[in-house]
Amino acid sequence: MSKVSSSREAKPRGIREIELADQVFSALAHPARRQILLSVHNRGECNAGDIAKRFECSWPTTSRHLATLVNSGLLKVRQNGRERVYRADNRLLQRLLSKWAGYFGEDC
């Protein structure tokens, strides 16, 4: 599971696309992370406690899944007082889905 690069230099297109696939597929390889992502996406915005409450695993474990999703670029987070508010950023996923639909899709 690769952490999203923080370097500011431009990267060749091929590299970016390999990283894109790696970030997204790795992040989505765990069922809890898929659930979390879908849940945040559907609810619009969620703080960590709301999310942790709704899952079986411990809060710290959820917290780590959240960090993984943020690192992959699939979630954005914003601090609000002592809460952290998470929101889905669909762009990476949309890029990846349309790319792979291009490879494998029968239509679209």
Place this chain on the structure above:
Amino acid sequence: MSKVSSSREAKPRGIREIELADQVFSALAHPARRQILLSVHNRGECNAGDIAKRFECSWPTTSRHLATLVNSGLLKVRQNGRERVYRADNRLLQRLLSKWAGYFGEDC
């Protein structure tokens, strides 16, 4: 990474869809497996040796990746003399992509 179930009983829809996501995302979480899948898909059919030759890692390692892809349902294999011929089966991936495009897609 869950092995695809071999039981013959019908399963509730929800379960099947969770397994679908698990199989596909887990299988695609490794870059070598993505490369192998794309390569087999593009070439139509490939035997194990052809595939192993074109990748850096050892043949047994490639062989295990192939087995993982077959278990996930993304590849089919057929024995031909002493060769094993692999072919991509796009159906699972298409189902998953359109499902997730439904969740996250901006268009389509």
Place this chain on the structure above:
DNA sequence: TTTTTAATTAGCAAAGTTGCTAATTAAAAC
């Protein structure tokens, strides 16, 4: 300023993944 609340980080054990080489299986060629 002390306590409560929201959340993460630290640290660790269990489990899973990956890659290698060596061993094995089984069909084909000789």
Place this chain on the structure above:
DNA sequence: GTTTTAATTAGCAACTTTGCTAATTAAAAA
């Protein structure tokens, strides 16, 4: 029947992931 070829399986070490509890950080409330 022996050898070669195609491929997998076995076994093992290194690494990563996951989950837990305990400790920590920092904002809000009292």
